[in-house]
Amino acid sequence: MWQLFTQNWQDFLTGFWHTILSSIIALVFSFILGSGFAILETNPNKFWRGVAKVYVEIFRNIPLLVVTMFFYLVLPKVLPAMNGFTAGTIGLTLYTSAFIAETVRSGLQSVGTGQMEGCLANGLSYWQAMKNVILPQALKITIPPLGNQFINLIKNSSVLAFVAGMDLMYQGDVIASNTFQTIPTYIIVGIFYLILTLPLSYYMQYLEKKLA
Amino acid sequence: MAIIDFKHVDKFYGGFHVLKDINFRVNGGEVVVIVGPSGSGKSTLIRTINGLERINDGSLIVDGKDMTDKSTNFNELRRDVGMVFQHFNLYANKTVLENIMLAPRIVLHRPEEENHKEAMRLLEEVNLVEKANSYPHQLSGGQQQRIAIARSLAMKPKVILFDEPTSALDPEMIQDVLDVMKLVAQEGITMVVVTHEMGFAREVGTRVVFLADGEILEDSDPKSFFDHPQTKRARQFLSKVISH
Numbered sequence: 093m094w095q096l097f098t099q100n101w102q103d104f105l106t107g108f109w110h111t112i113l114s115s116i117i118a119l120v121f122s123f124i125l126g127s128g129f130a131i132l133e134t135n136p137n138k139f140w141r142g143v144a145k146v147y148v149e150i151f152r153n154i155p156l157l158v159v160t161m162f163f164y165l166v167l168p169k170v171l172p173a174m175n176g177f178t179a180g181t182i183g184l185t186l187y188t189s190a191f192i193a194e195t196v197r198s199g200l201q202s203v204g205t206g207q208m209e210g211c212l213a214n215g216l217s218y219w220q221a222m223k224n225v226i227l228p229q230a231l232k233i234t235i236p237p238l239g240n241q242f243i244n245l246i247k248n249s250s251v252l253a254f255v256a257g258m259d260l261m262y263q264g265d266v267i268a269s270n271t272f273q274t275i276p277t278y279i280i281v282g283i284f285y286l287i288l289t290l291p292l293s294y295y296m297q298y299l300e301k302k303l304a
Numbered sequence: 305m306a307i308i309d310f311k312h313v314d315k316f317y318g319g320f321h322v323l324k325d326i327n328f329r330v331n332g333g334e335v336v337v338i339v340g341p342s343g344s345g346k347s348t349l350i351r352t353i354n355g356l357e358r359i360n361d362g363s364l365i366v367d368g369k370d371m372t373d374k375s376t377n378f379n380e381l382r383r384d385v386g387m388v389f390q391h392f393n394l395y396a397n398k399t400v401l402e403n404i405m406l407a408p409r410i411v412l413h414r415p416e417e418e419n420h421k422e423a424m425r426l427l428e429e430v431n432l433v434e435k436a437n438s439y440p441h442q443l444s445g446g447q448q449q450r451i452a453i454a455r456s457l458a459m460k461p462k463v464i465l466f467d468e469p470t471s472a473l474d475p476e477m478i479q480d481v482l483d484v485m486k487l488v489a490q491e492g493i494t495m496v497v498v499t500h501e502m503g504f505a506r507e508v509g510t511r512v513v514f515l516a517d518g519e520i521l522e523d524s525d526p527k528s529f530f531d532h533p534q535t536k537r538a539r540q541f542l543s544k545v546i547s548h
Contacts, residue, residue: 206389207393209389213354213393214411215383216379216411220410224398224406225395225398229396
């Protein structure tokens with residue numbers, strides 16, 4: 093197995109790098125999108141609530157692979173084609189953002205209505221209240237479940253393999269089919285995923301204890 | 305001119321008629337105390353004054369602004385009409401000092417130094433300077449309510465609404481809060497107070513409004529109300545609240 097790694101380390105590291113890159117991009121944008129839709133889901137305005145609801149239900153209830161294929165194979169029929177890495181990362185972002193929206197929404201709703209009323213009565217606008225008082229409290233509550241979403245996100249980035257996204261899983265597939273050393277290859281791939289997810293998992297447990 | 309003016313105001317929660325043909329006005333500097341049995345619509349009434357509840361019919365003018373007009377800017381109105389809640393509603397993620405300084409900073413754009421000075425002066429007034437850097441959950445109910453009043457005062461409002469400010473407090477905390485409210489009254493700020501503290505109504509109130517089943521049954525000076533209530537409903541109410 094060590095030999096397999098030393099002979100193919102560049103490909104493994106290329107995959108590792110693409111997995112990290114895709115995860116970070118998807119994490120940042122799915123967090124922004126998800127928080128945005130969570131705020132819309134709790135908005136007093138019915139129209140915006142409806143828009144957010146439709147978005148969340150669509151991306152939460154369609155398999156990640158289907159969303160990704162849509163961007164890789166369907167969208168290029170009307171728009172310029174994108175590479176697998178881009179399509180996969182967009183799919184991953186949208187899919188994860190729906191789950192993050194639900195997580196943040198429950199956090200927002202667990203902040204009592206008294207906090208918003210206190211803000212409004214004090215002269216703050218709805219958005220000032222959100223930014224300064226409601227969202228900070230909601231995010232603190234949602235840190236542990238958000239951590240789980242981020243771990244899922246890293247694992248789900250393996251969907252890139254299906255669209256030649258150059259990620260860890262993709263490189264693993266290529267190495268396995270070239271060397272026929274299937275089992276050691278996927279053990280190495282698994283170890284690389286653990287290198288990413290285990291520290292995150294422990295950090296989340298630490299945060300959970302600290303905030304409890 | 306009246307700073308708060310209700311004319312034939314009605315409000316419904318679904319099919320429930322919670323406010324019935326409300327007519328009353330509050331002039332600048334008055335301390336109007338609203339009393340009445342629970343469920344009579346007192347909280348709803350006071351919450352219509354800053355637009356936390358909307359009215360369904362009639363007209364309501366607050367500080368020259370028409371509360372039924374869609375173009376009325378409620379945020380702007382609430383700079384001049386503060387509110388103190390039964391459950392304080394202090395910002396749980398902010399220190400006491402930040403609770404007081406937040407709105408003047410981001411709404412009024414008060415310079416930081418002046419804002420801090422003013423906040424410290426208010427903390428002195430409510431006698432809680434030593435709690436400046438505490439968080440709300442570290443304070444007793446009475447202390448939280450005094451901070452809430454200071455937070456409201458920091459906006460230099462013309463009117464402060466008090467929605468049962470002492471109802472959630474332990475008995476020994478109530479007096480401290482009432483004392484701060486007396487100070488507010490002495491500063492000449494118009495106050496509308498929903499309360500069960502009849503002593504406060506009698507001593508500090510310039511007028512008492514008695515509300516039952518969503519209707520204003522009496523509106524008079526405190527002495528007349530407590531000594532010679534006109535309606536049977538008010539007499540019944542008073543006999544219950546005064547007897548203990």
